[in-house]
Amino acid sequence: MQSVSSSRLAGIVGRLFALLASVLVTLLGLLALTFFIGRLVPIDPVISIIGPKAGEEVYRRVFLELGLDRPLWEQFLLYVARIARGDFGTSFVTNRAVLYDLASFFPATLELATLGLAIGVVTGVPAGVAAAYWHDRWPDYLIRLVGLVGYSVPIFWLGLVGLLVFYSRLDWVSGPGQIDVFYQGIVPPVTGSMLFDAALAGEWEVLANAFSHMVLPAFLLGYYSLAYISRMTRSMMLDQLSREYVLTARLKGASEFTVVMGHALRNAAIPLVTVIALSYGGLLEGSVLVETVFAWPGIGNYIASSLFRADVNAVLGGTVLVGAVFIFLNMLSDLLYQMLDPRSNLRHR
């Protein structure tokens, strides 16, 4: 008995170590890639800071301040050493610690992406199931058409048209920005998420206003992920519905609902988890176009504008964050796999 549990413990520890090592190697690879690509990009961070008019001494001073006189590999090692100590450096645009910046820009993306994904899943999965069930009949065509539009129409265009219709003409939602000027600075920032902070402070009017600002971009992101999720659900369901166990279930007299939802969807759900996790990851990177159109202070714009300014620390910090998000989501979907599919549990034992 004793030996069994200690070997199990060793197994768990070993797996944890393997996991940690793979996470670290992934992150380090990501850092190295971003760092060197960042330096290959023909943008000079010094000019980015001093502009076109300053003289040579100023150039020299900033060049040295940024440590650009050191060899590239040395700059990279110094950077990694600092990261290992938890210091992500300072952004020269915002003059704040990159970690602080990420903490203030990421929540805006997180709440938007989460709402968007919820909309995408709640509509996309049933749509995909329906399309597969009524395969090659009109609901299928309709759902595929809706998905195709969501996939192929540029999202910034949809955003502008959405603003024109629902904000400008119909007055159903609020316009670009995270909150009306009236409500600026009322809610103390705790989590950084406007919705949560307003709820924590009990400022329901602020909450309603923040929500009305978020609804349109969230629906857009939701529509975009609906397009992806419904198509993937459809093809996975089609695959499942053509299997023999479905035929068996029907022959045994199971209701259509049980066949589709209880058997086929349950099996399709396993790969679907990955699809959903990946589209969540995609949304959490921040959609630069949506954030630009809606003047949304999210992580996508933060990373993009940092990239254009050659603000290396900010870009690397943002990349590590996005990488960590993907790794976390992957682990989460692995976990869900095990819960949904008893066989994967068995294998590990």
Added chain:
Amino acid sequence: MFFRKLSLGAVILSTIGSIPAFAETPKDTLVIADAIDDVITLDPGEVSEVGGVLAANQIYQPLVTADMQDPTKIVGVLAESWNVAEDGKTYTFKIKPGLKFASGNPVTARDAEYSLRRVVKMQSRSAFILTQFGFTADNVDAWIKATDDMTLVVKTGDIYAPSFLYYCLSSYVGGIVDAKLVQEHEVNGDYGNAWLKTEHSAGSGPYELKRWEPKQSMLLTRNPNYEGGDSGTKRIFIQHVPESAAQRLLLEKGDIDIANKLGPDDFGALEKTPDISFITGRSGTIYYMGLNVRNEFLAKPKVVEALKYLVDYQGIADTVAKGTIKVHQTLVPEGFLGAVDYNPYKLDIDKAKALLAEAGVSGEFTLDSVVWNTPPYTDFAQAVQATMAQAGVKLNLEVVDGQQWLERYRAHKLDIWFGLWGPDYPDPHSNAKAFAVNKKDAPDGSDGLADRFGWDAGTLSQDAMAAVREKDTDKRRAMYEALQRTHTDRSPFLYMFQQIRKVGIRSNVKGVVLGQTFSDDRYWNVTK
């Protein structure tokens, strides 16, 4: 199930419809939409980005400034009087008595001394505006000196037109900070830069910095100690709205008062909208093409001249830009001292072909042209490409990001640069130095645009330096008028347009004064 979800969506949407939306901005707050995600500092000693200069202008005051009605006139702000001694190098400024900073500290000549010295000593990126007078970290303590609490004496390295110094002091680097307050926050000899950069302000102007969320918004609140009273709004809120169409919708709905970054396409749509008006103003910004004469074709003056006949100036101004530019073919912008109405070039393919033949160029040739990937440059470049092709000049347009655009020009790895020049202070020398003065004639030994494009301006370089040293304003004006015509005819700079500022504004907003350079708008007397 799917359809049930759909109807749920409709229910959600209709509930949102019941949330009240305010159709106007708060009465005591001026709300401005602008693109401010590039701003890296609000320290007046080093501001440079448009949004940073804009904010710093509301917070800090210079000694003197240009009269916005007549920019050739200098008026006092913190200084009540100013004069230059017989030697032409010694300037004396008397500070107005009774002025206070937002902190309550009195404004003295010591503050002016500290503020101007720190720009030079910090080697700030904007220091070139001051160091062109010969100030260095070593001599500035002797050359910029408060002789008593109310008197500041500035000595320049050479004799210059007095108005030149006054205009330079009127620019953003001339903003005077509260020396006592800033010195309390100096860290490792940074002259309080870290403290002033993002979170604090120490000025005497109409507003103080309340909060700046980089890349998001800026909030300025009224300075209770401002000498000009409190007739303007209590707050200014500048919101980062990068997309011009979004700015337009916000302005239409009344969620913002001023849209600073509208594109030409938005004007047409807004003109029909009630409650929206436009203010237009002169901007000193000039759009030009720099021709790198290191190129074998561009080294021939006749080829350069031919290219000047291959741009449909008026056509671009009328169609692409829709009233946001006017044709302008000289180096000094309209509205500045010495500006002339001299636009000799228009589209003339035959003449261009004849000039190319005279230069001995036969057949097609290609020029690598670097274009910033943002309107209006891309539109200008395409239009120019089309007309140049008609004479066999092929432009290879390399459309690049803004930083790369700067880098290519700095390294002169290009044949043609689609550029702009925004003067930093409303004096003709800001442009004359850039376009006409070679390094060898520049007192501070700095590279000008002429050097960047490989051009020896010859006697024009000395003429430009003579003009900035001329103390008599009328003579000085005549000198600029003369050198500009020659410069337009001979230089490898193909001046095209001067920008016209066009800002969308709610009709109830009164009192906005547009600036003269590129971002010195004045908001402090705005009412709504």
